[in-house]
Amino acid sequence: MDKIRQISSELRDWIISTLNNGVSPVAIADAMIKKGFDPKFAYEALFRIVGNESIKTSETNLNTYQSELPEIGKKGNVITTTDREVKVLSRVEKPFILHLDHVLSIEECDELINLSKDRLQPSRIVDPTTGEEKVAPGRTSKGMHYTIRENALITTIENRIAGLTDFPVENGEGLQVLNYDIGEEYKQHFDYFPPNKVDHDKGGQRVGTFLIYLNDVIEGGETVFPKAGVSIVPKKGSAVYFHYGNSKEQVDRMSVHSSVPIVKGEKWVATKWIRQGKIY
Numbered sequence: 001m002d003k004i005r006q007i008s009s010e011l012r013d014w015i016i017s018t019l020n021n022g023v024s025p026v027a028i029a030d031a032m033i034k035k036g037f038d039p040k041f042a043y044e045a046l047f048r049i050v051g052n053e054s055i056k057t058s059e060t061n062l063n064t065y066q067s068e069l070p071e072i073g074k075k076g077n078v079i080t081t082t083d084r085e086v087k088v089l090s091r092v093e094k095p096f097i098l099h100l101d102h103v104l105s106i107e108e109c110d111e112l113i114n115l116s117k118d119r120l121q122p123s124r125i126v127d128p129t130t131g132e133e134k135v136a137p138g139r140t141s142k143g144m145h146y147t148i149r150e151n152a153l154i155t156t157i158e159n160r161i162a163g164l165t166d167f168p169v170e171n172g173e174g175l176q177v178l179n180y181d182i183g184e185e186y187k188q189h190f191d192y193f194p195p196n197k198v199d200h201d202k203g204g205q206r207v208g209t210f211l212i213y214l215n216d217v218i219e220g221g222e223t224v225f226p227k228a229g230v231s232i233v234p235k236k237g238s239a240v241y242f243h244y245g246n247s248k249e250q251v252d253r254m255s256v257h258s259s260v261p262i263v264k265g266e267k268w269v270a271t272k273w274i275r276q277g278k279i280y
């Protein structure tokens with residue numbers, strides 16, 4: 001079979017974010033070669049990316065993503081669920097980002113932190129060579145995952161997210177809780193899977209992220225969307241929803257984001273990654 005000698009802009013972005021997260025270029029080149037890339041091409045492409053040189057990608061138009069408004073974006077500025085009224089604080093169309101107030105009550109935030117704090121482990125990223133999760137310098141927070149409907153509070157939160165987004169609970173991965181201390185961060189990344197990691201038997205691609213802020217951060221710790229020029233300041237009980245996948249299985253590279261280092265205080269968030277179909 002002929003070896004691959006061109007790179008998509010999606011793969012280029014994925015390589016950049018993987019490098020940012022501290023994975024070695026050699027490990028990335030190995031992963032590319034395993035996937036059928038020409039070894040010389042893989043090393044040259046990586047060399048150029050590491051050296052910040054421009055590279056030619058296979059798409060002629062870099063902005064091919066066609067945005068589709070998610071259901072949550074059609075509900076106006078006050079969204080009513082079965083157990084809550086949620087106000088929209090701010091809205092961006094491209095990439096699609098909504099900042100929502102009072103998604104969780106103060107008590108619910110505190111309860112979730114309390115339930116999670118004894119189960120924290122160093123956060124991990126997916127190693128491109130082995131596909132296994134590993135600790136990396138670009139992601140210095142600690143975190144843990146719940147299983148779906150693990151307890152009464154998780155079930156309430158999952159039902160509320162489903163009511164707000166109209167995505168069934170079964171499209172959501174287990175809720176992840178993260179804790180960042182001073183200096184800790186999550187460098188620029190995409191939440192969607194690299195194209196070769198999409199599992200169509202498990203709901204397919206990730207299309208949106210529902211991120212809930214569980215405390216106020218004294219300084220730092222914003223969620224930054226650099227291509228949108230947007231920075232969300234954590235506010236206890238508020239949440240940000242961003243949407244980056246469409247029905248054509250395209251993903252929006254504008255959704256790149258980071259959690260900037262904590263300067264003072266600490267940060268607690270809960271993340272629900274939502275896939276296009278049912279996972280379970």
Ligand SMILES: O=C(O)CCC(=O)C(=O)O
Pocket residue numbers: 178186191209211221222223257258259269271
């Ligand atoms: O902590 C944040 O603000 C961002 C977290 C994040 O990007 C993620 O969990 O995917």
Ligand SMILES: [Fe+2]
Pocket residue numbers: 189190191209257
């Ligand atoms: Fe993220």
